[in-house]
Amino acid sequence: MCGVHMSKDTDVHKKRIIDETLTKLYEENSGKPEHAFWFFLIGYFITNIIVTTSAHTSTMIEMGGHSIPVYTFAGVFSSVANICVIFLAVYFGKRGFLTGLVLLIVQLPLILSSVIFKGNLSSLPGFFGNILAIIAIVAVYLNNVKVDKFQQKLRYTAVTDLLTGIPNGFACDELINALMKKNDRFANVCIDLNGFKDINDTMGFEAGNQVLIEIASRLKEICDSGTTGTLDFISRTSGDEFALLIRQFSTEEDIIKTLSKYDEAISKKLTIFDCDFFISAAFGYTIYPDDGTTVDSIVSHANTAMNEVKRVNSSNHFLRFTGDLLSTEKTLETEAKIIAAIENDTIFFMLQPQFDLSHKLRGFEALARMKDKDGNIISPGEFIPVAEKVGLIDQVDGIVYRKAGKFIGDIIRQTGADISLSINVSVRHLLKNDFLTEIDNLLMNSGIPPAQLEIEITESIMIESINKAMNRINAIHDMGIMIAIDDFGTGYSSLSYLNEFPANLLKIDKSFIDKLNTNDKSKQYVAGIINLGHTMGFDVISEGVEEDAQIETLREIGCDLIQGFIWGKPLLPEDAGKLITS
Ligand code: C2E
Ligand code: CA
Ligand code: CA
Numbered sequence: 001m002c003g004v005h006m007s008k009d010t011d012v013h014k015k016r017i018i019d020e021t022l023t024k025l026y027e028e029n030s031g032k033p034e035h036a037f038w039f040f041l042i043g044y045f046i047t048n049i050i051v052t053t054s055a056h057t058s059t060m061i062e063m064g065g066h067s068i069p070v071y072t073f074a075g076v077f078s079s080v081a082n083i084c085v086i087f088l089a090v091y092f093g094k095r096g097f098l099t100g101l102v103l104l105i106v107q108l109p110l111i112l113s114s115v116i117f118k119g120n121l122s123s124l125p126g127f128f129g130n131i132l133a134i135i136a137i138v139a140v141y142l143n144n145v146k147v148d149k150f151q152q153k154l155r156y157t158a159v160t161d162l163l164t165g166i167p168n169g170f171a172c173d174e175l176i177n178a179l180m181k182k183n184d185r186f187a188n189v190c191i192d193l194n195g196f197k198d199i200n201d202t203m204g205f206e207a208g209n210q211v212l213i214e215i216a217s218r219l220k221e222i223c224d225s226g227t228t229g230t231l232d233f234i235s236r237t238s239g240d241e242f243a244l245l246i247r248q249f250s251t252e253e254d255i256i257k258t259l260s261k262y263d264e265a266i267s268k269k270l271t272i273f274d275c276d277f278f279i280s281a282a283f284g285y286t287i288y289p290d291d292g293t294t295v296d297s298i299v300s301h302a303n304t305a306m307n308e309v310k311r312v313n314s315s316n317h318f319l320r321f322t323g324d325l326l327s328t329e330k331t332l333e334t335e336a337k338i339i340a341a342i343e344n345d346t347i348f349f350m351l352q353p354q355f356d357l358s359h360k361l362r363g364f365e366a367l368a369r370m371k372d373k374d375g376n377i378i379s380p381g382e383f384i385p386v387a388e389k390v391g392l393i394d395q396v397d398g399i400v401y402r403k404a405g406k407f408i409g410d411i412i413r414q415t416g417a418d419i420s421l422s423i424n425v426s427v428r429h430l431l432k433n434d435f436l437t438e439i440d441n442l443l444m445n446s447g448i449p450p451a452q453l454e455i456e457i458t459e460s461i462m463i464e465s466i467n468k469a470m471n472r473i474n475a476i477h478d479m480g481i482m483i484a485i486d487d488f489g490t491g492y493s494s495l496s497y498l499n500e501f502p503a504n505l506l507k508i509d510k511s512f513i514d515k516l517n518t519n520d521k522s523k524q525y526v527a528g529i530i531n532l533g534h535t536m537g538f539d540v541i542s543e544g545v546e547e548d549a550q551i552e553t554l555r556e557i558g559c560d561l562i563q564g565f566i567w568g569k570p571l572l573p574e575d576a577g578k579l580i581t582s
Pocket of ligand 3: 486487507509543
């Protein structure tokens, strides 16, 4: 059995944490203002003075035609005095209770002497009233003690990790909040054990728990020992994840020194159920306020850095968060979603119609869509660039080609409609060895005549890879397939390349259409592109047309075709089908 040594000062440590993080918060929320104490105390004295004076007054007051002696009101004021004392006991803990008790007890002999020596029998009910008030505040006090103990226990469990006995994530968040409020500089470190899942899987949960208890105890020992030179706070946030808050450091080197101590402690041999383990951990950290100014960002950014340490799997276990880790993380996340979508067949397509200026349907552009496992639709603007970067684009394109090709091919066969299908290709995909075979198969399987298929290639290809791509593009043209130059205007393609490009269509990017009617220069610019396209022998289509006024201008300057939300958003296949048959 392993030697789990929870040290004796555990309770002291726990208490310190509770004191540091939650007690103050608790008191702030539950404490009654000091002036209320004095209000009840002074209230008590004033009402007692009224009791004494009214008890000795024989004056009568008239109420509703009846004469009532003033002294009969003494009982009412006596009750008010007792209520003041009871409030003290209810709201001001031991201090309120003792104050109340002393007041009531001191009053007893005074009342008694008035009864015995002055024969003032009317004070006798007041005496019993006092006794009852004493019983009431004792009962209140005893009950408060019980409730307090219970609350303390609740507070303790709220901030403690039950398995390891060290503070939990809630305590850590509270401390982070408190430090942020005071604008204190601190480092938040996310520590995750490596290979912990394997221990759980092969040795069972009990062994896993023992590992966590032992590691937590080692971390806590260093935290409490003060040997790191910084002020530390360790907590277990979940499973095999710990959070360390470091204060009172002057340079980042101090942080690294502190981390090394914890790293060392974790990597020492661990013996659980007679088996030896060597465990390591990944440390990602953020510094407040440099790397985030909210609890969320400080915690999640440290987590991002920690994940990067795991991913890179180098001998350096520490990494501070930097902004570019976010894009790496996002890329990995999106890549995983694309792979899952390919496996689960949740990549699909929509069809955006293209029209000539008499509003006659020319055809459709197939646009890729993807659903993640929760059914959320992810935009191609997000997943296409990632698919390109990680080499999944040919698979994504392939799915869109196959599905959209079959759909449009079937319609052409059934209705004889003279419509085209435009598909997008990424440069990386276009340059793959088997691209032409893939397109051949697409034509064969879909039955779309080559003259009704169009491949959209972005203008950027002319800048990046024109030499490698030119043969490929000519081969596509030779197959009788149409070629469109997509996003025209966003790159800086030279006229000589454009002249050689065997395209049919030039697609003016939406950004130029957006500006079209804002000033005459923009209009002349688009007119220039249209003329250029016509000179080269291309048709010209404007993308992203959203307003009637844009259509008017485009008509005026001789644009051939329109693709935009004004006449058609991307449609589901069945809606595109209805548009064709209507
Ligand atoms: P793109 O090829 O320039 O496609 C046109 C984009 O503009 C589409 O966005 C379309 O929905 C949007 N659009 C069209 N008209 C309007 C309009 O009037 N207003 C506005 N606001 N937007 C309009 P989407 O579908 O998000 O596609 C974004 C980009 O993703 C595409 O730009 C294309 O570069 C890429 N993409 C989409 N599907 C595929 C695919 O199957 N394969 C590859 N390789 N890339 C694809
Ligand atoms: Ca396109
Ligand atoms: Ca475009």
